[in-house]
């Protein structure tokens with residue numbers, strides 16, 4: 223598990239780029255957090271970092287957007303907030319076999335109908351910024367998080383939470 227503090231949207235973008243850079247060739251990420259927590263911001267930065275050009279729309283109404291990736295893979299960006307029942311996923315023609323990356327907002331709405339997440343991202347509003355927790359869900363996810371730790375980016379660029387609370391305040 224990795225925890226960091228994202229002081230602004232640019233830090234969320236940096237995290238998206240970091241996860242794109244460190245992800246395995248096939249990756250499933252579940253993005254948890256309330257409305258406005260930064261899930262779409264993270265997904266957009268992630269897809270951009272993988273070379274997606276043009277508009278990256280939030281799949282709020284379409285439920286899913288498909289993006290061909292350089293190198294032959296395909297990314298699926300899902301937002302399941304408006305799904306009525308997990309069974310509705312079947313009607314989206316997700317083409318699971320061809321998808322090399324899944325970025326799923328509101329995965330809890332389709333519990334049990336989605337492939338198991340390698341990485342679980344939990345975003346929460348914290349003051350002006352966002353706290354984020356990265357949790358491994360598979361052995362591949364565990365290797366992935368090791369790679370994230372080794373970059374030191376979470377510490378250097380994203381200001382770890384520990385530093386915030388260790389500021390002298392009550393002298």
Ligand SMILES: Nc1ncnc2c1ncn2[C@@H]1O[C@H](COP(=O)(O)OP(=O)(O)O)[C@@H](O)[C@H]1O
Nearest residue numbers: 228230231234257258259260261262263351352
């Ligand atoms: N780390 C952050 N600190 C402050 N604001 C952020 C951060 N990350 C994203 N935001 C902002 O939060 C708002 C909502 O983001 P969005 O990605 O649409 O949320 P969600 O998809 O979770 O509903 C956007 O205006 C975005 O710029």
Ligand SMILES: [Mg+2]
Nearest residue numbers: 261262280327
């Ligand atoms: Mg969203």
